[in-house]
Amino acid sequence: MYVDLGNILETTPGVTPDILDRLDSRVATAHDRIQTGMENEEHGYAALNLPETVDTDEIKTAVDRFDDPESIITVGIGGSALGAATIDAALSTPDHADTYYLDNVDPEAINALLETIDLEDTVVNVVSRSGTTAETLANFLVVQEAMADADVEWSDRTVVTTGDEGNLRDLADAHDLPVLRVPDGVPGRFSALSTVGLAVAALQGYDLDAIVEGAASEADKLSGSLYDSPAYAYGAATYALAERGALTNALMPYSEDLEYFAEWFAQLWAESLGKDGVGQTPARALGATDQHSQLQLYRAGPRDKVVTLVRPRNRRDRQIPETDLDGLSYLGGSSLGELLAAEFEATEASLAAAGRPNIRIEIDRVDERGIGELLYGMEAACIMYGELANVSTFTQPAVEWGKRAARGLLGGGEFEEAAAVADKRELLIE
Amino acid sequence: MYVDLGNILETTPGVTPDILDRLDSRVATAHDRIQTGMENEEHGYAALNLPETVDTDEIKTAVDRFDDPESIITVGIGGSALGAATIDAALSTPDHADTYYLDNVDPEAINALLETIDLEDTVVNVVSRSGTTAETLANFLVVQEAMADADVEWSDRTVVTTGDEGNLRDLADAHDLPVLRVPDGVPGRFSALSTVGLAVAALQGYDLDAIVEGAASEADKLSGSLYDSPAYAYGAATYALAERGALTNALMPYSEDLEYFAEWFAQLWAESLGKDGVGQTPARALGATDQHSQLQLYRAGPRDKVVTLVRPRNRRDRQIPETDLDGLSYLGGSSLGELLAAEFEATEASLAAAGRPNIRIEIDRVDERGIGELLYGMEAACIMYGELANVSTFTQPAVEWGKRAARGLLGGGEFEEAAAVADKRELLIE
Structure with missing residues (x-):
């Protein structure tokens, strides 16, 4: 996994190299805590x-x-x-x-x-x-x-x-x-x-085994500095941006094979970090499609976001046939992969030019090894973020209320939460 | 389309009946503007x-x-x-x-x-x-x-x-x-x-024709008061909540048939309202699935959200077979539809109990008429929000930069934006 933080250094919200350097000492402390958790097979860290x-x-x-x-x-x-x-x-x-x-x-x-x-x-x-x-x-x-x-x-x-x-x-x-x-x-x-x-x-x-090897290679890179570990770099950077107002993290893979990865990330991020009044809201997007849907907002809306662009460095390609259609001859001779790459880089630069923070994550290829790297890397990033934010990363206490209410409503026992459902205040417009 | 605003009245952020009443005079003015736009077939309003x-x-x-x-x-x-x-x-x-x-x-x-x-x-x-x-x-x-x-x-x-x-x-x-x-x-x-x-x-x-009739029935309800038009009620309420800090709108249909509707809504909302530094970020969710993914964040994370819960009042159901599995006998004799309804109401009440604003939108059924109502209703809601927020609802100027950059990168002409892509600052961790 490759993480490029270049486009969070001159943006609003954003961080400076100094801020990252100062944060790095906290990363070292957090890494020690994570290592202890791993060694003792503590709940969560055991993952x-x-x-x-x-x-x-x-x-x-x-x-x-x-x-x-x-x-x-x-x-x-x-x-x-x-x-x-x-x-x-x-x-x-x-x-x-x-x-x-x-x-x-x-x-x-x-x-x-x-x-x-x-x-x-x-x-x-x-x-x-x-x-x-x-x-x-x-x-x-x-x-x-x-x-x-x-x-x-x-x-x-x-x-x-x-x-x-x-x-x-x-x-x-x-x-x-x-x-x-x-x-x-x-x-x-x-x-x-x-x-x-x-x-x-x-x-x-x-x-x-290749999936596990990919994950292991990312585990090997965990270390006491964000500059040596892509996973920690991502966790620390998103934390620092959230502290400065980037309360939403829009994850935008440029690969349909990774569309579900954005859903998985959304659970990881929301349920682990969303507590005690803090947390960064994951927004699921897909490149290039959502350039025609979400990009207007990301580039010109509130400055409360970081956009994470994800792509494989290599993929199976397909040529675009030559064409004499008006104004489209430049497409002929290119490939769909080149068009997608141009759109990725254009979106990234477009956000940067508007002073909007964005992070590039790449893997070599969407294959067993690549997905192993990505899943492990994001889990470690999330745990690092949780350490820095001082939240209880591995619990989800806020979902219990609703579970008891639903069970009570279905006759699965007496729960006061079920009674609260009946008290709903109504202001119906029809 | 039915819109229930009861669960935004005692929440943080939230509105009071007084706030809604004051907003209603602005709704009347905005409705006049919208009607003029419709009568003159102006760009956007013509929709x-x-x-x-x-x-x-x-x-x-x-x-x-x-x-x-x-x-x-x-x-x-x-x-x-x-x-x-x-x-x-x-x-x-x-x-x-x-x-x-x-x-x-x-x-x-x-x-x-x-x-x-x-x-x-x-x-x-x-x-x-x-x-x-x-x-x-x-x-x-x-x-x-x-x-x-x-x-x-x-x-x-x-x-x-x-x-x-x-x-x-x-x-x-x-x-x-x-x-x-x-x-x-x-x-x-x-x-x-x-x-x-x-x-x-x-x-x-x-x-x-049934799709169009559903839309027409929603059009007939457009009027100078949010209390008479479900579409305007939704647009005005989400606007008022955004003004008070609900910068994210999590749309959560409790119907797999409406999963794509959340994507459509995300484009409508993001591209229409996300400009001039304002706008509400759509987050796509799905009930009941995302109770096990996003609900922890929605209930206990930052108070920057409104959750919109959407469901049909009627659907084809399926019984859950009787069971003697430990602790699960309450499920037998219920139906999947009843379980889903209990989860919907429990989630809604769970958010309200935590003081988190949420809005209920219902249609009678996910059929031609229902989807016509929903699409038209949300479009009118969006236009109302845009009027109240004083944004240019029907344009998307921020996506042009990236289009020019991508075209330049592919050799489709000289564009200064393409040169900016090459200047990308790098801080690579690998």
Whole structure:
């Protein structure tokens, strides 16, 4: 992973080389804290050890019995789906299985999927650490029923990723399902490089070891200075910009294969750093498309943003045919890749010329190694930001209220939060 | 469209009934301005006349010759793709054609599509008002070439939507292609209810007249008071909240069919309102999924947001099977729709309990009429916001710099912006 901070040095908000130098001593202290956490396998920090601790053979073996399925349905929500989806979206080609993520409880979407998919040739990958996540278990019950209706033996087509106990563990034991263990100390949004994120990759036959090697190469670069570690450079720079008013971080990959990566990043950033009244709001964008949608705002709206532009340095290209269309002859002889590169650099310079901070992140290629670098790098960046901002990076206390309310509303117990829902103040315009 | 402002009255930022009452006199003035613009068919305001001016028969006739295609590729970017995609995503069922949008110039994505699609049974819908949009014309040249390579006569499979002159108009004339005219005075991001947004809907056989009727019903509600017009209520409330610090507007539909609607809204809001150092940043979310991703931030992060929750009041449902799984018996007997409704209301109440402003938008159903209401309503809301904020709602001057730079980089002329790209300051960490 390559991080270029050149375009945050003469912008508003922005930082000076002096500010970065002063921040670097805090990076050193934070790095010590992170290293201690890693050494002691502390909750959250343990995720940074995954390149060493993950057992790729175990994952490959667990899914061995499924022979080249046509479709893979992952039943999981939040971190239980996003890491797997991000890796698969980055690496999938038309030859691979179609993948679906039941990460919502929209009945119309689920009906549409179950009406069209051939369940006989589908693998169901169900993921919940606790085995009690309401959305995931509800969806899994629905899929089981659909399989029964289609005369497909669900227990032949299901792999489970869960904790040491709970509903899914019991189910796996009772039906002799292949089961993968969610590692200890790894929060969902930091689990992409564990069993949670890699089961789909194994089913697809991607090179798990290359993914892990990419992550390990980024781990090797963690050090006591932001100038030596791309991950820390990104975490420290975004923190410093947020302190100076960049409360939004627009992540804009110039690669459709990385569109899901922006969603994964949004969870990582929002849930880890958004607490105690602080945090940087992730905005998901896509280059070049969103030049025709968001760029006007990024360049001329409030000065409350940093834009992160992400791209691979190499990709498979395609020539644009020669043309005599009026005013377009310059396109002929170029390639789509060159056009996209020109748009990337033009957008970056356009923001800089308007004094708007932006950061360039590159990987060599969107392949196994590249996605491993990117996922690990952003996780380490997020943890560094959390240390510098002094927040509890690995918790998400604010979502509990709503969970209790929803459960109460559905008759799953007495919860005072459910009563509060009925008290809603109304001012309806219709 | 129903808009409920109850949950912005006791929040921070928030408004009081007094503030809304005072704002209402400005709404009346702005409504007069908007009405004058509509009557005179002024640039931008003319979009609000589309329910009266659009000719659905013309659109249906233009695509008549294409008999039930397997796939539809729309070649267009920004407003030339988003409206069509939003309507199709809302209304499509597995029986309809597969739709693809070449709204980017990522060679790997385009290669993957062209390698897998059956071009013989595909309709190409190419959309550019000027006929010179670089991305769109480059993609169209590539698609033409792929059709030639596959021995498919492109001119038998192409419908064009463009202005009165330019490359695409000339091409349509030369090859006798069906051609639809982009209406005057309608900026791309306000063109969903015109030929631009409705050509795909016509190809899919949706009820265009019901879409237009939905829009017309929302138009009928425009009036001099925010208390009588859901669209103006939304525009005025989000404006008032932005003035008080809600610089981000997180739009969170609880319907997968409306996921694209959030993208369309993001362009509408960002490009129309993000200028002169002001504007509200749209953040795209999806319920219930993003309760496990963004909600922590929305509830406990900086008080710089309003969350807009969108849902249909009715939808096709699916029962959750009965279960004896530990702690989950409450789910059995409920439906996925009930679970989703409980999560919607719990999230809304959870934000309100934390003093975070949120607005509820509902439509009766995600159908032709509903999507017509929603698109028209949000356009009118945006125009109202623009009037109150005193910005030039219908222009996007800040994107021109980057366009010139990209063109210069590709050898399409001498542009000083291209030289600025080469001057990029670098601070590379690798």
